[in-house]
Amino acid sequence: AQSVSQHNHHVILSEAASLELGCNYSYGGTVNLFWYVQYPGQHLQLLLKYFSGDPLVKGIKGFEAEFIKSKFSFNLRKPSVQWSDTAEYFCAVIPTSGTYKYIFGTGTRLKVLA
Amino acid sequence: DAGVIQSPRHEVTEMGQEVTLRCKPISGHNSLFWYRQTMMRGLELLIYFNNNVPIDDSGMPEDRFSAKMPNASFSTLKIQPSEPRDSAVYFCASSFSNIQYFGAGTRLSVL
Numbered sequence: 001a002q003s004v005s006q007h008n009h010h011v012i013l014s015e016a017a018s019l020e021l022g023c024n025y026s027y028g029g030t031v032n033l034f035w036y037v038q039y040p041g042q043h044l045q046l047l048l049k050y051f052s053g054d055p056l057v058k059g060i061k062g063f064e065a066e067f068i069k070s071k072f073s074f075n076l077r078k079p080s081v082q083w084s085d086t087a088e089y090f091c092a093v094i095p096t097s098g099t100y101k102y103i104f105g106t107g108t109r110l111k112v113l114a
Numbered sequence: 115d116a117g118v119i120q121s122p123r124h125e126v127t128e129m130g131q132e133v134t135l136r137c138k139p140i141s142g143h144n145s146l147f148w149y150r151q152t153m154m155r156g157l158e159l160l161i162y163f164n165n166n167v168p169i170d171d172s173g174m175p176e177d178r179f180s181a182k183m184p185n186a187s188f189s190t191l192k193i194q195p196s197e198p199r200d201s202a203v204y205f206c207a208s209s210f211s212n213i214q215y216f217g218a219g220t221r222l223s224v225l
Contacts (some may be wrong), residue, residue: 009225032212043216100145106156
């Protein structure tokens, strides 16, 4: 079955530390990939997406993600986190054909200490 | 565009009452999704529509839940009768070209 794994459930970092959140998916075909962010008490917002082309994609607020097809991974990175990055981060995958449904990971809660 | 609009933002009701959540998708989007989010179960897809037609309702927890999309600009999620375990945040999302945009959610508390 298709699935998305986010191995880090909780991450605590100090401000200015570098961030990498892992995302792996299981699906043999072509996919579109997404990272969403949910700030406390708010809705999910699109952070970045990958459809095709350059596997290194840049999103809002200094985030980037790299798609490594051979590893079925789409890890999220930020070189220097800020207190305002405290949020929950969700990775999502959708096959490019046959469905409109995202497969979401379970989310990673990031807490940035000021 | 104002984005995906959900109403009400908060709903407090008593067990056994009927609850109706509403969603207005972004104009031009052809798919609409209802999600439920709780601390225990995380984010769950309940049902989604494409071109106003329900495509997959396998996430609807039981017959007490129903959803409709009578036209491209409106959808409802109804719970009848409501139970305390239905307390959650319910999100609606609409999509075009595989990108989903979420509404602000309805926080439902069933007492």
